[in-house]
Amino acid sequence: MSRTTTVVIGAGHAGLAMSHCLASRSIDHVVLERGDVANSWKTERWDSLRLLTPNWQSRLPGHGYEGDDPDGYRTMPETIGFIERYADRCGAPVQTRTTVTSVRSADGGYLVSTQRGEWRCRTVVLATGACNIPSVPAVAEALPRRIETFTPMSYRSPSQIPEGGVLVVGASATGTQLAEELQAAGRRVTLAVGEHIRVPRIYRGRDISWWMDAAGVMDDPYDEQDDIVRARNVPSLQLAGTSDRRTVDLNRLTSLGVRLVGRLAGIRDGKAQFSGSLKNQCALADLKMNRLLDRIDEWATRSGLDGETDPPQRFEATRLEPVPLLGLDLANDEIRTVIWATGFRPDYSWLDVPVLDRKGRIRHDGGVVESPGMYVMGIPFLRRRKSTLIDGAGDDARDLSAHLASYLAEGNGRPAA
Numbered sequence: 001m002s003r004t005t006t007v008v009i010g011a012g013h014a015g016l017a018m019s020h021c022l023a024s025r026s027i028d029h030v031v032l033e034r035g036d037v038a039n040s041w042k043t044e045r046w047d048s049l050r051l052l053t054p055n056w057q058s059r060l061p062g063h064g065y066e067g068d069d070p071d072g073y074r075t076m077p078e079t080i081g082f083i084e085r086y087a088d089r090c091g092a093p094v095q096t097r098t099t100v101t102s103v104r105s106a107d108g109g110y111l112v113s114t115q116r117g118e119w120r121c122r123t124v125v126l127a128t129g130a131c132n133i134p135s136v137p138a139v140a141e142a143l144p145r146r147i148e149t150f151t152p153m154s155y156r157s158p159s160q161i162p163e164g165g166v167l168v169v170g171a172s173a174t175g176t177q178l179a180e181e182l183q184a185a186g187r188r189v190t191l192a193v194g195e196h197i198r199v200p201r202i203y204r205g206r207d208i209s210w211w212m213d214a215a216g217v218m219d220d221p222y223d224e225q226d227d228i229v230r231a232r233n234v235p236s237l238q239l240a241g242t243s244d245r246r247t248v249d250l251n252r253l254t255s256l257g258v259r260l261v262g263r264l265a266g267i268r269d270g271k272a273q274f275s276g277s278l279k280n281q282c283a284l285a286d287l288k289m290n291r292l293l294d295r296i297d298e299w300a301t302r303s304g305l306d307g308e309t310d311p312p313q314r315f316e317a318t319r320l321e322p323v324p325l326l327g328l329d330l331a332n333d334e335i336r337t338v339i340w341a342t343g344f345r346p347d348y349s350w351l352d353v354p355v356l357d358r359k360g361r362i363r364h365d366g367g368v369v370e371s372p373g374m375y376v377m378g379i380p381f382l383r384r385r386k387s388t389l390i391d392g393a394g395d396d397a398r399d400l401s402a403h404l405a406s407y408l409a410e411g412n413g414r415p416a417a
């Protein structure tokens with residue numbers, strides 16, 4: 001059995017940021033990774049994906065963008081290279097090809113089992129990511145067998161998709177990007193739209209990410225939210241990182257010929273049934289976008305930026321058919337493929353410490369898990385709105401490593417004498 005003070009599980013950017021902060025506090029640790037550094041970006045993303053956050057917005061402790069295109073959006077190979085360089089630069093003690101199979105409480109600390117042996121530690125950091133498993137709704141079971149299905153993890157490019165119609169379920173970042181790509185590749189795409197967050201790519205001449213960062217929106221703290229459970233479940237922004245910096249919202253998709261329908265509510269007798277709430281969902285998304293733009297405009301005025309940027313803008317409301325389709329016969333050949341762009345969830349099946357609620361979510365207060373000496377990183381709105389992004393890991397790792405250091409300094413996590 002090996003011993004260390006802290007085991008960090010996962011060598012994505014979150015685990016590496018934590019490793020950097022632990023090293024700067026001289027806390028002895030190891031990072032256990034089931035694949036290679038940046039494994040999720042290497043193995044679980046589709047070919048054309050680019051980050052939707054601009055290059056400058058991947059600031060990690062001791063690492064940042066060094067190229068000459070700060071406003072561009074990284075491809076997957078560039079993202080992988082960025083994270084690999086971070087691991088090298090930090091000298092992170094990563095043990096790759098080491099899958100954690102269980103974490104148990106033991107002697108005041110933790111026993112971490114892997115397929116390559118066991119580790120005994122005083123504290124443990126779960127940095128295994130928020131997007132391990134695609135969330136596919138139960139209704140999927142009722143799909144006729146002849147329809148092929150994909151998730152964002154099994155989808156790579158339009159060449160995999162059979163000729164014929166495609167139903168993309170979910171209209172957040174993934175669903176809108178895949179709907180656009182498939183429609184452009186000549187498929188007839190129907191997009192099932194539930195709750196979504198609409199934003200323009202460029203606002204008043206600057207990237208929306210710049211505005212949200214500068215106006216403090218991304219720093220909104222978790223403990224000042226009226227309903228943090230709700231805030232943690234808000235879908236991703238409808239955004240894409242493209243070389244022409246276009247807005248990929250529902251109006252763009254409609255103009256390409258994508259057919260919009262409401263949330264997929266059920267499948268009965270080979271017929272897909274769509275909710276009648278499409279109009280309300282879109283009105284709500286338009287309203288929330290305008291609220292965000294109001295906040296940005298108020299901040300710009302307070303900060304004396306009105307003369308330096310384009311004037312405030314408001315965008316056309318989401319355009320919809322007067323009577324959207326409520327049902328679709330899946331038994332005919334119209335839909336050959338369904339893509340479940342319905343979100344992701346973390347996988348804690350290896351965690352043998354009772355810290356999950358009945359929905360399988362980890363119980364924590366800003367990343368400090370209910371079990372003493374256990375921490376979690378990289379999940380939505382962990383401590384701030386930006387926690388789910390590469391850019392959010394630095395502040396979270398700094399805060400949580402400080403908490404962890406105090407926990408150790410108090411003598412916790414040692415076996416009882």
Ligand SMILES: Cc1cc2nc3c(=O)[nH]c(=O)nc-3n(C[C@H](O)[C@H](O)[C@H](O)COP(=O)(O)OP(=O)(O)OC[C@H]3O[C@@H](n4cnc5c(N)ncnc54)[C@H](O)[C@@H]3O)c2cc1C
Binds near residue numbers: 011013014127
């Ligand atoms: C499609 C998509 C697009 C995104 N786009 C952006 C974007 O544009 N900008 C942005 O900032 N963020 C983006 N994100 C969000 C965010 O950056 C990712 O969710 C990110 O991967 C989370 O980082 P992480 O380090 O927490 O987790 P991951 O990068 O997933 O790292 C977790 C690591 O843990 C390892 N692991 C898991 N289980 C075990 C185990 N049992 N034992 C050992 N190792 C294990 C995995 O192999 C993986 O390497 C995107 C996410 C997705 C899914």
